[in-house]
Amino acid sequence: MADKLKDKKIIFVVGGPGSGKGTQCEKVVAKYGYTHLSSGDLLRAEVASGSERGKQLQAIMQKGELVPLDTVLDMIKDAMIAKADTSKGYLIDGYPREVKQGEEFEKKIGAPSLLLYIDAKGETMVKRLMKRGETSGRADDNEETIKKRLDLYYKATEPVIAHYESRGIVRKIDSEPPVDEVFKHVAAAIDGLK
Numbered sequence: 001m002a003d004k005l006k007d008k009k010i011i012f013v014v015g016g017p018g019s020g021k022g023t024q025c026e027k028v029v030a031k032y033g034y035t036h037l038s039s040g041d042l043l044r045a046e047v048a049s050g051s052e053r054g055k056q057l058q059a060i061m062q063k064g065e066l067v068p069l070d071t072v073l074d075m076i077k078d079a080m081i082a083k084a085d086t087s088k089g090y091l092i093d094g095y096p097r098e099v100k101q102g103e104e105f106e107k108k109i110g111a112p113s114l115l116l117y118i119d120a121k122g123e124t125m126v127k128r129l130m131k132r133g134e135t136s137g138r139a140d141d142n143e144e145t146i147k148k149r150l151d152l153y154y155k156a157t158e159p160v161i162a163h164y165e166s167r168g169i170v171r172k173i174d175s176e177p178p179v180d181e182v183f184k185h186v187a188a189a190i191d192g193l194k
C-alpha cells in the first residue's frame with residue numbers, strides 16, 4: 001500500500017497563509033519534477049465536487065478553522081499513491097498545520113527529508129492575501145478570515161517548525177524578496193538533499 005512511497009523524498013512546505021508556499025512549489029515542480037500536493041487545494045477540490053463531505057469541509061474552511069486530521073491525511077495519501085509512478089518526490093504544501101498532523105503523517109506515510117519554512121512578515125502575508133483575494137475566488141481570502149488564519153498559524157503551526165528543528169531538517173527561507181530571489185534559496189536547499 002504505502003510501499004509505493006517507500007523511497008520517495010518528502011518535503012514539508014510550511015509557512016503562513018500568503019507566505020508564498022504555492023508560488024515556490026510551482027517552481028520546484030518545473031525544475032525538479034516533484035509532485036506538488038497542497039492540502040488546501042485537495043480540500044477545495046473536494047468542496048468543488050459538491051459531495052456531502054465537501055459541504056462539511058466548506059463550512060469549516062470558511063470559518064478559517066482546521067479540517068479534521070484524518071480527512072486531510074487520507075486525501076494526501078491517496079494523491080501521493082496516485083502519482084507514485086511518475087514522481088521524483090513530493091512537496092507537501094500547507095501540511096502539517098499542527099504537530100499532531102506531522103506525527104500522524106509519519107506513522108501513515110513516512111518521514112520528511114526536509115522542511116522548507118517559507119517565512120514572511122505578518123503584514124506582508126495580509127497584503128498578499130488581500131491582493132490574491134481580488135482574483136482567487138477563495139472564500140477564505142477576506143480580511144476577517146485572514147486574521148483568524150494568521151492567528152491559528154502562529155499558535156498551531158509555528159510549533160511544527162520547532163518540532164522538526166531538533167532533527168536538523170528545517171531550512172528557513174526569507175520570502176520577503178521577489179519570487180525568483182526566494183527560489184534561489186529554495187533550490188539551494190533541495191540541491192543539498194542527498
Ligand SMILES: Nc1ncnc2c1ncn2[C@H]1C[C@H](O)[C@@H](COP(=O)(O)OP(=O)(O)O)O1
Binds near residue numbers: 020177
Ligand atoms: N516573493 C513574493 N513576492 C511577492 N509576491 C509573492 C511572493 N510570493 C508569493 N507572492 C504572491 C502570490 C500570491 O498572490 C500571494 C500568496 O502566495 P501563495 O503562493 O498563494 O501563498 P501560500 O500558498 O503560502 O498561501 O502572494
Ligand SMILES: [Mg+2]
Binds near residue numbers: 021
Ligand atoms: Mg497555497
